[in-house]
Amino acid sequence: MSATREAILNAAEMVFAEHGFDGARFDAIAQAADYNKSLIGQYFGDKLGLYAEVLKRADRELNALMMGVISPLLADEAIASDGQRLRSFIATLVRTTFDYLVDHPRLRRILTWEMAEGWQTYTRIAAQFMTGESDPFEPLFAKARSAGLLRSDFPAVIQLTLMFQACKSYLAFLPMYQMELPGEDVSSAAALARARERLVAWVVSAMMDDLPESEKANPKTGEEA
Numbered sequence: 001m002s003a004t005r006e007a008i009l010n011a012a013e014m015v016f017a018e019h020g021f022d023g024a025r026f027d028a029i030a031q032a033a034d035y036n037k038s039l040i041g042q043y044f045g046d047k048l049g050l051y052a053e054v055l056k057r058a059d060r061e062l063n064a065l066m067m068g069v070i071s072p073l074l075a076d077e078a079i080a081s082d083g084q085r086l087r088s089f090i091a092t093l094v095r096t097t098f099d100y101l102v103d104h105p106r107l108r109r110i111l112t113w114e115m116a117e118g119w120q121t122y123t124r125i126a127a128q129f130m131t132g133e134s135d136p137f138e139p140l141f142a143k144a145r146s147a148g149l150l151r152s153d154f155p156a157v158i159q160l161t162l163m164f165q166a167c168k169s170y171l172a173f174l175p176m177y178q179m180e181l182p183g184e185d186v187s188s189a190a191a192l193a194r195a196r197e198r199l200v201a202w203v204v205s206a207m208m209d210d211l212p213e214s215e216k217a218n219p220k221t222g223e224e225a
Contacts, residue, residue, distance in 0.1 A: 008033045008040055013054045017106035020113035021051055021121040052125040058107045059129055062100055069096050074136050080143035083208070086150075090207060091200045093160070098167040098196045108168055151209055163203055170199060 011033035015024045026047055030037045044050040069092060079085045101108055114122050137156035144150045152159060177186045185191055 005043055009054055012050050013106045017109040052128055066096055080140050081147045083149055086144055087204050090204050094200045094203050097164055101167050101171055149208055
């Protein structure tokens with residue numbers, strides 16, 4: 001049963017990524033999954049139910065990955081008052097997000113469709129998603145602001161979303177970068193690794209007040225000075 005369910009979700013993810021929610025057809029999903037529409041309906045109901053499950057699966061994966069990486073860091077009470085620790089924490093968030101999005105191009109396309117359509121479909125299913133993912137971050141960000149480490153008083157959920165969007169946007173524009181920089185391979189593993197570290201430095205500098213030189217990343221290598 002679980003293998004069938006995953007096969008349907010994988011096929012649906014592919015079709016939704018290619019056509020968006022409105023353009024995706026149940027027939028095309030059934031054909032890609034090699035299962036009939038009635039079976040898909042038994043598992044997921046209608047197209048909106050299937051779409052919700054595709055996004056919920058991605059949401060669970062990313063949250064599990066993120067919390068597995070940052071939970072030990074969140075347990076460090078000094079993180080909100082120590083610039084170096086906070087910088088390392090933000091860098092870990094960016095790296096984890098960037099790597100996940102590199103490995104999930106279909107999710108990037110689905111979210112791009114959603115943005116283009118004003119999140120109209122997502123708003124219909126948003127209540128089904130996990131809530132409170134930013135809860136561990138809000139008190140941390142509030143303490144860091146009080147300590148003078150964070151620049152913005154945006155809620156944590158907005159700052160985390162902007163961080164996510166920075167990673168997604170960079171990857172979405174890779175074909176444009178390649179056109180503008182024909183002599184460079186912007187999509188190689190090495191190029192993406194360099195880009196990730198540059199994004200780390202960029203996000204940290206945008207979120208945090210000026211750090212001592214010893215804590216800043218070298219823009220050429222991504223390594224701390």
